[in-house]
Every structure is written in C-alpha cells, then in structure tokens.
Amino acid sequence: MLTGIFVDAGVVLLGGIGGAACSNSIPARLKDGLPIVFGLASMAMGCALIVQVKAIAVMVISLLVGVIIGELCCLEDRIGGWSTRANLLLERYVPVPAGLTQEVFLERFVAITVLFCASGTGIFGSIHEGMTGDASVLLAKAALDLPTAAIFATGLGYAVAIICVPQFAILFTLALLAKQIAPLTTPLMNANFAAVGGVLMFATGFRICGITRFPVANMLPALLLAMPVTAFWLHAVGP
Template sequence: MIGPFVNGASVIVGSLTGAAAGNRISENLRTKMPLVFGVSSMGLGIAMIVKVKYLPAVILSLLVGTMIGELLHLEDAIMKLAGKTRGFIDRIAKPADANLPHDEFLSKFVAILVLFCASGTGIFGAMNEGMTGDSSLLMVKSFLDLFTAAIFATALGFSVATLAVPQFIIQSSLFLLATRILPMTSPVMIADFSACGGLIMVATGFRIAGIKPFAVANMLPALFLAMPVTALWVRFFVH
C-alpha cells in the first residue's frame, strides 16, 4: 500500500509549507492558483466522465444521491465539523489568515475536503491499487493535492493538514476492501462509477474556482449508488 501514504504525506507537507509561509506567498499567486486547481479538478472530472457507459444510470445516481445528501444535510454537518476543527487548530497555532471570514473558511474547507477525500480519482485509485498494485492514479492525485494544500493553507492555516487523516482512512479502507469489492463489479459498473465521480469533480472545480458554489458534499451519496444503479440498469434495460 503506497498510494494512500504518499497522498496523505503530500497533503501534510503542502499544508505545513503553505501555513508556515502564509502571507509571504504573493497575493497574485494565492489568488490565481485556485483557478488553476479548479480547472485541474474539472479536467480530471471530464477525463473520468468520458468513460461513461450508461449515462441515464449515472444521472439517476447523481440525482437520487444528491437528494439523499440534501435530506441528510451532509454539507451542514461537515461545515459544523469544519468550524470545530478551525477552533481547535486556532487554539494550538495562529491561523494563517485570522481575518478570513468564517463563511469563506467553511466554503473553501468543504471544497478541498471533497477534492482530497471523496474525489472519484482518490476512491477509484485506492481501489485500483488494492486490486492491481498500480498506484499511478494516486500518485497523480498526490501532485495536485501537494500544491492545492499549500496554496489553500496560506489562508486556511494548519486546519488543511487535518484532512490527511480522513483521506488516509478512506483510501486505506478502500484499498483493503478492494479484493472483496472489485470482484463483484464489472468494467461497465466501474466506468459509470468513475463518470459519477467525474461529475462531482467538475462541480468541485467550479466551487474551488469561485464560479458556482455547488453543495458538493451533498452529492457524495451518489458514489455509493453508481455501481448498484448501473447493475440494475444493465439487468432491466439493456438487451
């Protein structure tokens, strides 16, 4: 298991570097780079979407999954947790930008939480490595996360480093469960799962770039529905 460790380390190193540098990193770089991160997230998302096999099944998963997320108020729960995390970290170390509005902090924190912990690339990459030993997807994600963490930590402070914990837990769990999960799937199910994750990645990119504040956390249940819905779609609608 290499990928989850490397990805977690990249978040920690990037976060600590960015938080320590703080305002010493130019305002122009701090302002412009999130746009690049947003575009990178959208690009990864599009690359995953084009693998789709049954678009109706993916859209249905996204719609139902988002409805579940909205009913459960997942984003609100994550924002409350993020607020508590900020308070805990601020008591330990001075925040990188003490003047950052609380609402802006929460919005950015949730966006990078999804990007780090719940992206289709990370989830599928961990599963793929567990089954095949190929860690290349998580390595690519690690490069993106390293620079993303550094730039966002200049404003969000050391709180960003805490995201390495849930990220590692999620990826290592999927790695360990991959031998049981993937044998029950098909290439079609995996492709549609990837496409569903890609749509969420695109929404995350819009949010990171400050274009449209999608409630991406509420879309996450769709990832758990994508494979079962595709399997049912193939069974009842494909002849």
C-alpha cells in the same frame, strides 16, 4: 499498496509546512491566480472520466437519486458541522495567525478541511484505487493539493498541515472497504462509476473557480449508487 493515498496525504503535510514557512515570500498574484488553474485541472480530469461512461442513463439516474438523498440528509451541512466541532480543538493548541479573528480562522479552516477530506475527487479517487489499484486520480489530485495546501497555509499557518491526519484516515478507510467489494464488480460497473466520479470532479472544478457553488458533498451518494444502478439497468434493460 494504496500509493495514491499516501502521496496525497504526504503532499498536504509538506504543502502546509512549506506554505506556512514561506508565507512572506509568495506573491499575492500567485495566491489569487493558482486556484483558478486548480479548478480547470479538476474539470479536465472530470471530462476524461465522464467519456468512459457506458450507459448515460445510469449516470443520470445515479446523480439524480444521489443528489436527492444527499439534500434530504443535508450531507454538506452535516460534514461542515462535524468539521467545526472537531476544529474547535484547535483553539487550545494552534495559535490564530495575525490579522485573523478566531471566527474567520475557523470558518476558513473548516472549508479547507472539507475540501481535502470530503471532496468528490478524493473520495472517488480512494474508492477507485481500492477497487482497481489505479492511483492516477489521487496522484493527479496530489499534484493539485501540494500548491493548494501551500497557498492556504500562507494565510492559516501550520494548522493546514494537520489536515493530512483526518484526510489519510478517511481515504484509507474508503479504499480498504472498496477492496472488499472489488471482486463483485464488472468492467461496465467500473466505467459507469468512473463517469459519475468525473461529474463530481467537474462540479468541484466549478466550485473552486467560484463559477457556481455546486453542493458536491450532497452529490456523494451518487458514487454509492452507480454500481447497483448499473446492475439493475443490465437486468431490466440489457447491455
């Protein structure tokens, strides 16, 4: 059913509309304080997944090689560039909120588009649901995305609600692809994959809190490597 994907995209739509409509009613201290809680929640979910790891060496190798690939391919810069080009279309259809220049508006809009569409939590959660049918990660993400979208919409307006369209398309496609490879996986592969996803969620939490700006998008290849590296490790080293 891919419930988590529908719910996550739906709450971004509702949060974007609700936040824009109530922008004058939300206290500034709430806008400033909630993101820190979002970051802490992401770190907590990451820890819950990391403890599932069955082979620490597999997790470490996947992350190291994955980051090297991501950095060499400049994934984070490319994703930001794609988002910028796509969001230039907004200039024609979406008015810039009062108090923001077009440049500042686009910069912030690109940032939250990447946050909702290409975050480690969302990509891991959609693949995880497609492979296992477990929507818990995306449902937990949705609980965070609703107030997040609302908070961003207080400053950027109804444009935030539009993000649900590319978000749904990306996560839904990833989940469908994951369904195809699910029969080829093992519980050990799934556990190590979840652990790598947990590290990305932990890094995302640090970034949201403003502690350290981890290049989370450049870490995404680690998710693709977790299962092949697990298979190689079992063949070379054994369980």
